Amino acid sequence: MSTCSRILHRAGRDVLEETGEAGVRVTTEESIQVSTPWAPFALYGAAWLVFAVTTVVLLGDTPPGSTVVAQAEYPGVLIAALVLAITGPFLGFVVWGTVWYQSSKRRGSSLFSSAMLRAAVVMALGVAVWWAALTYVDAVRLGRM
Numbered sequence: 223m224s225t226c227s228r229i230l231h232r233a234g235r236d237v238l239e240e241t242g243e244a245g246v247r248v249t250t251e252e253s254i255q256v257s258t259p260w261a262p263f264a265l266y267g268a269a270w271l272v273f274a275v276t277t278v279v280l281l282g283d284t285p286p287g288s289t290v291v292a293q294a295e296y297p298g299v300l301i302a303a304l305v306l307a308i309t310g311p312f313l314g315f316v317v318w319g320t321v322w323y324q325s326s327k328r329r330g331s332s333l334f335s336s337a338m339l340r341a342a343v344v345m346a347l348g349v350a351v352w353w354a355a356l357t358y359v360d361a362v363r364l365g366r367m
Contacts, residue, residue, distance in 0.1 A: 270348025274355035284363040314341030
């Protein structure tokens with residue numbers, strides 16, 4: 223494999239060498255697109271939704287005279303939120319590594335950015351849904367709902 227072929231291969235393109243008319247070698251390249259799957263990130267988003275519902279169930283019956291922070295379940299909810307928030311970038315890294323390894327011949331240069339962007343978007347949406355659930359719990363506690 224020539225140096226040019228190796229550079230193009232690393233850039234996510236397959237290099238095809240053919241022998242044309244009169245014995246001249248013709249090198250062409252084909253760009254191969256590889257992207258990260260949405261399924262792991264959809265499951266991650268579903269985990270955030272389940273967590274938000276669980277938060278409402280666990281913290282929704284706060285007595286009017288107390289705060290959500292004073293409930294015994296609150297530290298567990300915060301730890302679960304922290305675990306879910308850490309899981310997002312880790313999931314992006316694992317998905318990127320898996321796709322990169324499985325498509326080593328045709329890996330794209332933007333796989334890492336794609337995986338991390340998807341993880342970040344789903345994590346941001348999950349955190350927003352969880353904060354909405356906490357706001358709902360607080361509104362119920364204050365009698366506004």
